[in-house]
Amino acid sequence: MSGNSSAVTSILDQLSALGHKKVVFCNDPDTGLKAIIAIHDTTLGPALGGTRMLSYATETEALEDVLRLSRSMTYKAAITGLNLGGGKAVIIGDSRKGKSEAMMRSFGRFIQNLNGEFITAEDVGTTTKDMEYIRMETKYVTGVPESIGGMGDPSPTTAKGVFLGIKACVKEVFGTDMLAGRSVVVQGIGNVGEQLVELLRNENVEVFISDINEERLHHIARKYKAKPVEANKVFGLDVDIYAPCALGATVNDVTIPRMKFAIIAGSANNQLADEHVHGKLLLEKNILFAPDYLINAGGLINCYSELTGFGRKRTMQLTENIYQATRNVIKLSKAENIPTILAANRIAEQRIIDIKKIKSSF
Numbered sequence: 001m002s003g004n005s006s007a008v009t010s011i012l013d014q015l016s017a018l019g020h021k022k023v024v025f026c027n028d029p030d031t032g033l034k035a036i037i038a039i040h041d042t043t044l045g046p047a048l049g050g051t052r053m054l055s056y057a058t059e060t061e062a063l064e065d066v067l068r069l070s071r072s073m074t075y076k077a078a079i080t081g082l083n084l085g086g087g088k089a090v091i092i093g094d095s096r097k098g099k100s101e102a103m104m105r106s107f108g109r110f111i112q113n114l115n116g117e118f119i120t121a122e123d124v125g126t127t128t129k130d131m132e133y134i135r136m137e138t139k140y141v142t143g144v145p146e147s148i149g150g151m152g153d154p155s156p157t158t159a160k161g162v163f164l165g166i167k168a169c170v171k172e173v174f175g176t177d178m179l180a181g182r183s184v185v186v187q188g189i190g191n192v193g194e195q196l197v198e199l200l201r202n203e204n205v206e207v208f209i210s211d212i213n214e215e216r217l218h219h220i221a222r223k224y225k226a227k228p229v230e231a232n233k234v235f236g237l238d239v240d241i242y243a244p245c246a247l248g249a250t251v252n253d254v255t256i257p258r259m260k261f262a263i264i265a266g267s268a269n270n271q272l273a274d275e276h277v278h279g280k281l282l283l284e285k286n287i288l289f290a291p292d293y294l295i296n297a298g299g300l301i302n303c304y305s306e307l308t309g310f311g312r313k314r315t316m317q318l319t320e321n322i323y324q325a326t327r328n329v330i331k332l333s334k335a336e337n338i339p340t341i342l343a344a345n346r347i348a349e350q351r352i353i354d355i356k357k358i359k360s361s362f
């Protein structure tokens, strides 16, 4: 009994420390569903976030992931000017063999029970087909296929936002946002990475690429005349910009000392292993970091457009705001001599505080 109650206390302590509103544990023995839905903040609107399906080693690892990711979604929506809160869900299991229609529909029912407080979308380990199954049980899902009224793959919008974030940083460091003649290494040339490579090559940027999938690496290298690099050479490369488009936490104690980059700007979530420690280290090393949750917000904008019925034109306009939003973050970071990630956090938090005041005064 005492063991259980201290476990509950520690979960509630974690929720208080990170500012979460609600966490829902979903268990359906009939379909094998084990999932966690985390709702971080709903001041600006319903909490929107993808559902990730992964074989987490422990339930604690799954909980930590969903808490961290849902908090980032709050900041992403806030700084992008969207009327959405932050949430995320994880399904514990192997996405290649542990999935079924019944499991996804069961998960849809858990979402429905939240009555719109949480809206989900596709993420690592889930597909538009899964979203279609969830849609059979609830309307609180986005990222369904274009054939049934969705906005389709968000990756091109995400890549466009990252590209604009890169431009805003180049303007700061090199005095012009013309990219011709600059050099970039894109780590991870999946859905977003490939689109980014194309945008950069169209501007005559020298592009280096790295991916653990060798076949894809050489295919993309040939297609866009990009230069393949071995994974362990990425951090020592003498190029202007590092664009992480694969995994999180690649900016850490081990990699920062090797870096000669002027700018880090990519699509991966949570690139800094520790936003305080590594944000400060980058500031000291004069490496400009484009806050990941800001410049990769294109995917969220896509979902928002699907929910609100905005068309492609409005989606692109909202994505184009990422350029100015990145410039604003850099300006605040310089004025206060604080890491860009903390400057971004401050802008996002201020919007939530301001809107909370309006809501409580009427």
Ligand code: NAD
Pocket: 154, 155, 156, 158, 187, 188, 189, 190, 191, 192, 193, 210, 211, 212, 213, 216, 231, 245, 246, 247, 248, 267, 268, 269, 296, 297, 298, 299, 300
């Ligand atoms: P993806 O799965 O299509 O591509 C990821 C690529 O990274 C794959 O080609 C994979 O082989 C490669 N990779 C994995 N580990 C690697 C390693 N150690 N070194 C080099 N390459 C490695 O994913 P995606 O949709 O292109 O998303 C890329 C990143 O951007 C992810 O972190 C994702 O969470 C984030 N993101 C994506 C979107 C979106 O719209 N797709 C939106 C916001 C954030």
